[in-house]
Amino acid sequence: MKKFSNKVAIVTGGNSGIGYATAQALVKDGATVVVTGRRKEAIEKAAAEIGALPVVADQSSLSDIDALVDHVREQHGKADILFINAGVLGESTLIEEAAEVNFDNVMDINFKGAYFTLSKFVPVLADGASVVVLSSIMANVTKAKSSIYQASKAALNSIARTAAVELAPRKIRVNIVSPGPTKTPVLANSGWDAATVDAYYEKAAGEVIPLGKLGEAEDVAKLVSYLSDDAASFITGSEFVIDGGMTL
Ligand SMILES: NC(=O)c1ccc[n+]([C@@H]2O[C@H](COP(=O)([O-])OP(=O)(O)OC[C@H]3O[C@@H](n4cnc5c(N)ncnc54)[C@H](OP(=O)(O)O)[C@@H]3O)[C@@H](O)[C@H]2O)c1
Numbered sequence: 001m002k003k004f005s006n007k008v009a010i011v012t013g014g015n016s017g018i019g020y021a022t023a024q025a026l027v028k029d030g031a032t033v034v035v036t037g038r039r040k041e042a043i044e045k046a047a048a049e050i051g052a053l054p055v056v057a058d059q060s061s062l063s064d065i066d067a068l069v070d071h072v073r074e075q076h077g078k079a080d081i082l083f084i085n086a087g088v089l090g091e092s093t094l095i096e097e098a099a100e101v102n103f104d105n106v107m108d109i110n111f112k113g114a115y116f117t118l119s120k121f122v123p124v125l126a127d128g129a130s131v132v133v134l135s136s137i138m139a140n141v142t143k144a145k146s147s148i149y150q151a152s153k154a155a156l157n158s159i160a161r162t163a164a165v166e167l168a169p170r171k172i173r174v175n176i177v178s179p180g181p182t183k184t185p186v187l188a189n190s191g192w193d194a195a196t197v198d199a200y201y202e203k204a205a206g207e208v209i210p211l212g213k214l215g216e217a218e219d220v221a222k223l224v225s226y227l228s229d230d231a232a233s234f235i236t237g238s239e240f241v242i243d244g245g246m247t248l
Contacts (some may be wrong), residue, residue, distance in 0.1 A: 002030030003229055008076040009033045010068075012059050012117060013086030015046035017184025018134060021217035022083055022224045024050040029225065031081065034072060059086045059113035060105075062120075069120045078126040081228045084114045085134040087152075089190040092145040103148050110152035115159055118174075122167070130228040131167075131174040133160045134220075137243050139178060153178075157239060164237030173236035175227045180243025181208075182215035210245035 009026045013019040014035025023035045023046075033052040037043035040056045047054035055071055057064040072079055090106035091099070114133060125131070138146055139153035157176050164174040181204045187197045205213050223242055226232055241247060 002028075003225075004029040004031035004081070007031045007080040008072070008078060009081035009083065009228070010036070010072060010079050010121070011052075011083045011085060012036045012057075014052060015039065015042040016189070017186060018179070018182065018217045018220045019083070019085040020046055020050070021221040022085065023052050025218070025221040025225045026081065026228070027051045032076065034068075034076075036068060036086065059117055060108035061113075062116055065113075065116050065120050068117075069124055072121075073124050078129075079121060079124050080126050080129050082118070082121050082125065082129065082131045083134070083224055083228070084117050084131065086113065086117075087134060089186055090149055091190075094145055095147050098148065106148045106152050110149070111155045114156050118159065118163055125167075125170075125172055128171045128230075128233075129173075130232070131160075131163065131172065132224050132227050133157075133174070133176050134224075135160075135176050135178045135239070137178050137180045137241060137247050141247065161237050168236060171233075173227075173232065175232075175235060175237070176239040177220060177223055177227070178239055178241045178243070179215055179220050180241075180246040182217060182220060184217050204246075208246055209243070210248060213244060215242060215244060 009031040011019050011023040014023040015037040023033045026033045027050050034055055035047050035052045036055050036057040038058045043054040055068055057068045087110045091102045133156055135156050136153045138150045139157050160174050160176045
């Protein structure tokens with residue numbers, strides 16, 4: 001028996017970065033893992049590589065969430081592990097320069113999408129299930145040019161804590177994982193060019209992060225896997241910062 005044998009896991013945004021690494025870890029530990037993403041080709045490729053099951057879904061679309069939940073109910077009957085990970089950084093601008101289209105995109109994915117993914121999965125979650133939301137240290141950091149992203153993750157943390165209270169009677173645990181800078185395609189996906197990404201990483205590892213290195217997606221995956229396991233059965237409503245000491 002492996003740790004997650006007979007467990008059904010859902011990983012939103014599973015074709016890249018932290019979602020990919022976590023889906024891979026859950027599969028290795030015996031779970032049946034459904035991964036989602038908007039890009040059909042990318043999600044099918046990732047699923048084939050790691051032995052997961054692909055579902056094309058835009059987590060900011062309520063009809064896509066409904067279809068995903070119906071699919072999981074019909075194919076698997078329940079979900080034991082829900083990892084709400086899909087997210088975007090959006091544009092980095094001052095508040096006075098903010099564009100409505102960026103506000104809506106970031107909030108629709110990181111906040112509204114995460115909220116309704118959780119909301120609509122509740123009836124399908126098995127008693128004793130684990131929910132982990134992927135937040136960010138930015139939820140509790142005040143930094144210029146990041147107001148919308150910071151607010152989207154702060155809102156996510158608020159939802160997670162309320163959900164922990166609401167779902168505790170069913171022994172469903174809800175926890176928050178908040179990484180610092182972690183090497184994934186997220187910056188490139190937000191339009192940063194390679195030289196800017198490299199310079200940011202070099203500065204972060206060299207000057208900003210006490211442990212002197214960036215996080216790896218696998219570091220975060222191990223934490224999510226731990227929180228998804230019965231070993232964490234007394235942990236709910238907690239936030240876990242994984243940032244090499246950056247916010248100390
Ligand atoms: N990397 C970091 O330094 C860092 C730090 C703190 C927090 N985070 C958070 O970690 C999470 C994962 O980020 P990552 O670094 O792994 O980034 P990534 O490599 O860019 O992966 C993001 C994933 O989310 C999916 N996604 C984005 N929008 C989606 C939507 N509307 N519906 C479904 N899937 C969607 C993407 O797939 P498609 O494009 O195919 O949809 C992709 O699989 C995000 O919530 C991010 O805010 C990252």
